[in-house]
Amino acid sequence: MIGLIDANNFYVSCERLFRPDLQAKPVVVLSNNDGCVISRSNEIKALGIPMAAPLFQVQDLLDQHQASVFSSNFALYADLSARVMSILEALAPRVEVYSIDEAFLDFSGIQDISKTAQHIREQIAACLCIPTCIGIAPTKTLAKVANHLAKKNPRYKGVCILEKASDIEAVLETFPIEDIWGIGRRIAARLKALGITTAEELKQMDPRWMRQTFTVVGERLVYELNGISCLHLEPEIQALHSIQVSRSFSTPLTQFDAVREAVASYATRLAGKLRQHHLKTTTLVISVCTNRFQVRNRRYYNSILINLPTALNDDSRLIAASIQGLEAIFKTGFAYHKAGIVALELIPLTAIQLTLFDPKGEGSAKAQQISRALDKINQRYGRGTVHMAACGPRLSWRDKKSRKSPSYTTSWRQLPKVFAK
């Protein structure tokens, strides 16, 4: 049996941990640039505000209900996520961290599954005040279904176990296909056009036909719904295949210099992420685009792939390569809205290839020393304390985050204060 544990309204729950006055009150967390709603409390869901709603469309409704609105604080969420996962590691034999707020757990061989699951939930609630739900079933896809039920229906008290074939069938008969893990908008529409609307109907399909029509992904879904596991628990941390940094600007940018500063800054952030993961990269993709929602303005998107002469993870040379790429794709006359950098071909530091012109890797020693010094200073005094000059003084592109909560758990300066009367 496989369990899926999932935090309820995770980002909102993180904000409430340090703002207990917001329990049972409407709360939302916004995306980057305060653009969209990406986490909603139950009170917000009850108002009918959908996931990813643009803030400007729901602002009035939020005001009417005096909702608390937070900019995203990913340092806080990542830190609390790590704490949740460490509790799970202590309580479950095998854990696969699936996302910032979800993990698959191995429940095979456990005597009283229900009791164990409730104990896990209680521990997380006691240590971190974060509410969770757990779904348990023979496969990952069915565990997702069970988790969905546990969240939607209070009678499960946070834990839904699907084990008996008859129970599974009864549940799948009313479970809409669009709620199945792995079925998105496009495939749901195609399945419906074929007259398949429930999970039970999908379960009855011929796997070979599904493979022909919906690739091996569709075939696996059918098996998984039938209780035959195709997606196994993977407790080992998987190596990353790509790392990216992309952001929309707070205001449209028309000048090359302004976009260049943003790209340089993203390159710095990317370099930091690479070092954090003990990786280097040999391939970058730089991209820029105009605002896709602004239909009146001329639209432009372009990207360029850059093969680096040697594997890198230092700020200065990644900035240089990124700007070189930007120069190739930047066209004047457009209002740019967003830029991004992706590092592909990630190489562990332990397996670095040296070049003909730098056989001992000496050329990079200086750049690496500088990067290490930057990391130390910025770790101690906060990100962005010192940065490369290419990132510029203007920061006119920098994202809006007007309603961000303090970094309660990751910054000495922002530790919460407690007063005793």
Next chain:
DNA sequence: TCTGGGGTCCTAGGACCC
């Protein structure tokens, strides 16, 4: 006026090789 960011996997088709 204002619409996120960071990932994964799969396939088809082209380039290339022998």
Next chain:
DNA sequence: TCTGGGGTCCTAGGACCC
């Protein structure tokens, strides 16, 4: 009129997830 076959690798694009 006839113009090989089989294999690998790479990339772009599509679909999905949270």
